[in-house]
Amino acid sequence: MTDADAIRHGAHARTEVLHDRLRELVSLESPPGDTARLSRCADLLEQWGTAILRRPARRITVDGLPHLLWPATDQRVLLLGHYDTVWPAGTVDEWPYSVTNGIASGPGVCDMKAGIVQQLTALELLGDTSSVGLLLTCDEETGSPTSRPLIEEQAARSRAVLVGEPSTESGALKIARKGGSVYRIAVKGRAAHAGVEPHRGVNAAVELAHQVLAVQALAADGTSVTPTVLSAGTMTNVVPESATLAVDVRAWTAAELDRVDRMIHAITPRLADAVLTVGGGVNRYPLQPELTRPLFRLAQEAARALGQPEPEGAWAPGASDANFTGSVGVATLDGLGGVGGGSHSRAEWVDVTQLVPRTALLAALIDRILTAPTRHPHP
Incomplete structure (x- = not known):
C-alpha cells in the first residue's frame, strides 16, 4: 500500500x-x-x-x-x-x-x-x-x-x-x-381550416394537451414525470395535423421506472380519430x-x-x-x-x-x- x-x-x-x-x-x-x-x-x-x-x-x-x-x-x-x-x-x-x-x-x-x-x-x-x-x-x-x-x-x-x-x-x-427514461409521444391528427371549418379537423395540439396532463399524473412520491419539449402546428389558420411531446422520467427504483414505462406505452388518444405513437423507454436504471x-x-x-x-x-x-x-x-x-x-x-x-x-x-x-x-x- x-x-x-x-x-x-x-x-x-x-x-x-x-x-x-x-x-x-x-x-x-x-x-x-x-x-x-x-x-x-x-x-x-x-x-x-x-x-x-x-x-x-x-x-x-x-x-x-x-x-x-x-x-x-x-x-x-x-x-x-x-x-x-x-x-x-x-x-x-x-x-x-x-x-x-x-x-x-x-x-x-x-x-x-x-x-x-x-x-x-x-x-x-x-x-x-x-x-x-x-x-x-x-x-x-x-x-x-x-x-x-x-x-x-x-x-x-x-x-x-x-x-x-x-x-x-x-x-x-x-x-x-x-434512474431515468426518455419518451417521445407523436400525435397524428387531421388538418382543416381553423376559421372556416375547424370541426372537420382533428386538433393534434388539443390531443397533446390531454397527454401532457395524463403523463404528468403518472408521477409519484420520489418519481418525477416531466413534460419537456412540445411542438404543434404550422400556421395560425390551420388546425394542427401533428404534434410531439418529450417526457423525462426519474425514479429511485427499477420497479418505478418499469411502472411508468408500462403506463406511458399504454396511453390512448382522447380525441376521436387521433393517433398516438410512443417511442423511447428506460435509458438508465x-x-x-x-x-x-x-x-x-x-x-x-x-x-x-x-x-x-x-x-x-x-x-x-x-x-x-x-x-x-x-x-x-x-x-x-x-x-x-x-x-x-x-x-x-x-x-x-x-x-x-x-x-x-x-x-x-x-x-x-x-x-x-x-x-x-x-x-x-x-x-
Whole structure:
C-alpha cells in the first residue's frame, strides 16, 4: 500500500499542475456532437493519459465520436469519466476560464473537467497503475448512445468503478442515483381550416394537451414525470395535423421506472380519430446504494488515513454513466470529481482549493482497492 503521507505530499507538490491542466482543458471546448472539437480535446487527453499511464490509449471512434480507453490486463479498477460538455462552440470566448477567490468558473469546469484532471493526477501518485483502466467518453451529455456498450464491457471486466462526476456542493460522494427514461409521444391528427371549418379537423395540439396532463399524473412520491419539449402546428389558420411531446422520467427504483414505462406505452388518444405513437423507454436504471457502500467505506478509511474529514454520502437525483456500471452488478462509487455546483448553467463552479485533497483521496482509494485481499469489496 502506498504511504498516505507520500500521497498527500505528492498531491500538494502537483498543485500548480492541477491548476494548469484544468485551465487548459476547460479552455479547449468539447461541445456535444462536435467531432472536430471533440477530437482536438481527445488529442490533449490522449497525450496526458499515455504519458502518465505509460501505455497507449485505444481511440474508439463510433459515428465520428472519439472515446479514449487505456485498458488494463488485470483490470481491478476502472476510472470512468466524460469530456464532452453541454456548451456550444464559442461559449469559452464569452465565458473564459477564470479563478476568483479560490472558485473556478468556465464551461464544463464542474461537469466534469475538474474530475478528469483529478483522475489523471491521482494516477501519477500511484507507484503501479498496471491494474487500473481509464475510460474517457464524449457523449455522456447526450445519453451515452455510442459509449454505453464500451462502458458496460469495461465495467464487467473490473472489480470496481470510480466515476469522476462532481461531488455535491458540500463535497459529499454520490452513493445512489436515480434512474431515468426518455419518451417521445407523436400525435397524428387531421388538418382543416381553423376559421372556416375547424370541426372537420382533428386538433393534434388539443390531443397533446390531454397527454401532457395524463403523463404528468403518472408521477409519484420520489418519481418525477416531466413534460419537456412540445411542438404543434404550422400556421395560425390551420388546425394542427401533428404534434410531439418529450417526457423525462426519474425514479429511485427499477420497479418505478418499469411502472411508468408500462403506463406511458399504454396511453390512448382522447380525441376521436387521433393517433398516438410512443417511442423511447428506460435509458438508465438507478444506481443502488448496496453497490456503492463497500467503496464508500474504503473512501472514508482513505480520508481518515490522509487526515481529511470523512466524506458524507448523498443520494443524487440526476443520472450518470455510473448507472450503467451499477446495472451490470459492479461495485461503483460516483461523485469523486470536483467539489462544485451549478452544472449546465452559467453559474457552474469548482472550488480549486479542493483539487489537491480530492486528488489525494482518489489516489488513496484506488490504492486501497488494489491492495484489498478479496476479489470484490462486499456490502
